[in-house]
Amino acid sequence: MNNELLKRIALINNRISELKFGQQPNELYEPIRYIMSLGGKRMRPLLVLLGYELFKDDSDSVLDQAIAVEVFHNFTLLHDDIMDEAPIRRGKPTVHEKWNENTAILSGDVMLVKAYGLLLDAPGDLKAILKAFNDCAAGVCEGQQFDMNFENLPTVAEETYVNMIRLKTAVLLGFSLKLGAMLAGASSTQAESVYDFGVSIGIGFQLKDDLLDVYADQEKFGKQVGGDIISNKKTFLLLKALELADADQKAKLDHWLAAVTFNKMDKVESVTAIYNEIGIRQLTSDKIDAWFAQGFTSLEALDVSEGRKKPLIAFTEYLIDRES
Amino acid sequence: MNNELLKRIALINNRISELKFGQQPNELYEPIRYIMSLGGKRMRPLLVLLGYELFKDDSDSVLDQAIAVEVFHNFTLLHDDIMDEAPIRRGKPTVHEKWNENTAILSGDVMLVKAYGLLLDAPGDLKAILKAFNDCAAGVCEGQQFDMNFENLPTVAEETYVNMIRLKTAVLLGFSLKLGAMLAGASSTQAESVYDFGVSIGIGFQLKDDLLDVYADQEKFGKQVGGDIISNKKTFLLLKALELADADQKAKLDHWLAAVTFNKMDKVESVTAIYNEIGIRQLTSDKIDAWFAQGFTSLEALDVSEGRKKPLIAFTEYLIDRES
Numbered sequence: 238m239n240n241e242l243l244k245r246i247a248l249i250n251n252r253i254s255e256l257k258f259g260q261q262p263n264e265l266y267e268p269i270r271y272i273m274s275l276g277g278k279r280m281r282p283l284l285v286l287l288g289y290e291l292f293k294d295d296s297d298s299v300l301d302q303a304i305a306v307e308v309f310h311n312f313t314l315l316h317d318d319i320m321d322e323a324p325i326r327r328g329k330p331t332v333h334e335k336w337n338e339n340t341a342i343l344s345g346d347v348m349l350v351k352a353y354g355l356l357l358d359a360p361g362d363l364k365a366i367l368k369a370f371n372d373c374a375a376g377v378c379e380g381q382q383f384d385m386n387f388e389n390l391p392t393v394a395e396e397t398y399v400n401m402i403r404l405k406t407a408v409l410l411g412f413s414l415k416l417g418a419m420l421a422g423a424s425s426t427q428a429e430s431v432y433d434f435g436v437s438i439g440i441g442f443q444l445k446d447d448l449l450d451v452y453a454d455q456e457k458f459g460k461q462v463g464g465d466i467i468s469n470k471k472t473f474l475l476l477k478a479l480e481l482a483d484a485d486q487k488a489k490l491d492h493w494l495a496a497v498t499f500n501k502m503d504k505v506e507s508v509t510a511i512y513n514e515i516g517i518r519q520l521t522s523d524k525i526d527a528w529f530a531q532g533f534t535s536l537e538a539l540d541v542s543e544g545r546k547k548p549l550i551a552f553t554e555y556l557i558d559r560e561s
Numbered sequence: 562m563n564n565e566l567l568k569r570i571a572l573i574n575n576r577i578s579e580l581k582f583g584q585q586p587n588e589l590y591e592p593i594r595y596i597m598s599l600g601g602k603r604m605r606p607l608l609v610l611l612g613y614e615l616f617k618d619d620s621d622s623v624l625d626q627a628i629a630v631e632v633f634h635n636f637t638l639l640h641d642d643i644m645d646e647a648p649i650r651r652g653k654p655t656v657h658e659k660w661n662e663n664t665a666i667l668s669g670d671v672m673l674v675k676a677y678g679l680l681l682d683a684p685g686d687l688k689a690i691l692k693a694f695n696d697c698a699a700g701v702c703e704g705q706q707f708d709m710n711f712e713n714l715p716t717v718a719e720e721t722y723v724n725m726i727r728l729k730t731a732v733l734l735g736f737s738l739k740l741g742a743m744l745a746g747a748s749s750t751q752a753e754s755v756y757d758f759g760v761s762i763g764i765g766f767q768l769k770d771d772l773l774d775v776y777a778d779q780e781k782f783g784k785q786v787g788g789d790i791i792s793n794k795k796t797f798l799l800l801k802a803l804e805l806a807d808a809d810q811k812a813k814l815d816h817w818l819a820a821v822t823f824n825k826m827d828k829v830e831s832v833t834a835i836y837n838e839i840g841i842r843q844l845t846s847d848k849i850d851a852w853f854a855q856g857f858t859s860l861e862a863l864d865v866s867e868g869r870k871k872p873l874i875a876f877t878e879y880l881i882d883r884e885s
Contacts, residue, residue, distance in 0.1 A: 259699060259703070261703065262703060262706045262707055262710060264706050264709075264710060265702060265703060265706040316666055316667070316670060319662075319663075319666060320663040320666065320667065338643075339643075339644040339709060342640055342643060342644065342666060343640070343644065343702055343705060343706055343709075345670075346640060346669075346673065346702050347698075347699055347702040347703075349670065349673055349674075350673075350695055350698045350699050350702065351695075351699070353677060353691065353695055354692075354695045354699075357688055357691055357692055357695070363687055363688055364681055364682075364687055367677065367681055367687075367691075368678075368681055371674055371675075371677055371678045371681070374671075374674045375583060375671055375674050375675070375678075378589060378667055378670050378671040378674065379583070379585065379586060379589060379671075381667060382586045382588050382589040382667055383586055385588075385663060385667075386586060386588060
């Protein structure tokens with residue numbers, strides 16, 4: 238990532254470290270400080286700032302609203318990690334592991350409240366901003382429910398899968414950018430173009446996540462390559478493989494999906510070999526490219542100068558090229 | 562309850578039955594329709610309407626904002642019932658029992674979002690309304706955490722207990738009334754008097770709940786009398802008994818608090834007998850009267866006509882006299 242973007246992330250992290258959230262009872266607020274201090278890409282608040290900078294310069298004036306989105310995102314992580322029984326988040330114990338489930342539920346709840354709180358001093362049309370946030374927040378919950386529903390289905394169609402990741406991941410990226418635009422006083426047409434851009438690159442971003450899980454360079458990835466294969470997660474790669482497999486490949490996939498005891502490395506290698514035979518890597522890469530290209534079409538339609546678009550384009554290129 | 566109040570509750574129930582909340586996925590929205598249809602006193606939305614009617618007549622114009630508070634309250638029930646492992650709510654299975662914990666977490670989350678959504682079309686100063694709601698919502702979470710903390714303490718002081726019920730229960734009643742006042746364009750001084758009234762009667766209301774658990778007429782109560790005694794719940798009655806017991810009474814209380822296997826009726830009868838010896842019933846009744854009286858002092862300070870205060874006073878008298 239370039240220095241200009243890193244500077245903004247430092248600003249975001251600095252402001253996050255200053256936030257108090259609340260004092261008493263400590264059992265409620267300590268887990269919030271914990272999860273917020275674990276880091277992460279800070280992609281969503283960065284997108285708020287970059288959305289703002291499409292229209293105005295002083296993006297540091299909307300830092301708290303940018304952080305509202307990060308607090309919301311971390312609220313969803315607290316609750317999703319309970320639902321997914323995930324023990325580790327960013328290399329550290331999840332809140333429900335370090336404390337307990339009740340703490341993760343209740344601290345998560347108060348984080349959602351605090352996310353609204355950080356939005357309330359926003360410049361601009363508060364009602365329109367909160368309506369957009371509410372649509373986004375309900376969408377994220379819907380996406381999580383669809384994702385959980387998928388666990389109990391043998392397979393789902395590509396369109397159904399893409400709708401799930403649109404809700405679970407992409408609408409929040411779209412909202413982040415749109416929030417920045419709204420805070421900077423963009424017209425509703427401009428805000429919609431920015432939102433469409435964000436949703437398209439959000440879908441591309443999640444498909445890239447699915448791809449990296451299988452095809453990342455283990456040295457650079459930071460997580461276990463093949464984790465989704467081991468857990469039978471219904472990723473884009475698995476769903477396309479199930480769709481396109483011939484009888485022999487389908488039988489092999491079904492064998493691994495049904496296996497209860499297995500050597501993890503064997504399973505990852507064997508399923509990856511089937512993906513390779515079917516050409517899943519290229520197919521997924523092409524789909525990712527198509528979603529990012531659709532995003533750029535929305536961005537081109539936006540009537541602001543090329544100079545103003547530069548930081549956002551630089552960040553998007555970082556997302557396209559990322560290896561972890 | 563008088564007919565005028567019952568008419569407003571019918572209006573509230575009718576509007577709740579019309580609300581869609583959301584459509585897809587059904588797994589997310591069905592539990593919301595379920596919990597909202599279980600009924601309950603609808604005290605909080607009624608207080609919004611009564612707070613509004615202190616200043617203006619057309620309270621049916623703020624029905625959706627009144628219901629926002631009921632949706633928020635039911636969100637807290639969904640999550641609290643998980644934390645308390647409660648199997649039954651209003652005589653029916655709780656959401657985490659009927660579905661599962663994940664459903665109760667996620668449907669609860671989206672209810673909190675929908676509660677904000679119902680507030681967004683409020684007349685008046687949206688930012689001030691949402692700031693008051695946010696303070697209240699964070700307070701309710703803090704109260705729930707304090708309540709859970711108390712489970713692990715041998716006892717807590719009266720002041721500490723009252724602060725917990727103030728946060729967990731009373732601030733939402735205070736906010737409900739204040740919201741009504743704000744929606745009707747009350748001054749901030751007026752809104753504060755109304756809030757103070759609501760918080761005081763809210764504390765009285767919760768202490769009455771504690772009292773009824775032990776001293777209600779079983780025929781009229783609807784729940785198992787003595788449920789709090791059986792579960793060792795740290796109610797006002799138990800805390801005062803622990804504080805005021807002599808050595809012999811303290812030993813008996815400690816015996817029942819430590820008992821693992823016991824006849825439930827024996828425990829309820831024995832602990833109630835100790836309460837009777839110490840005079841806990843009168844002491845609690847006096848405390849309840851004092852909190853309601855403090856509420857009426859705040860209401861007297863409010864500069865609106867006696868006629869306008871009548872419905873709210875009638876409802877408060879119903880709360881004072883209630884037997885279930």
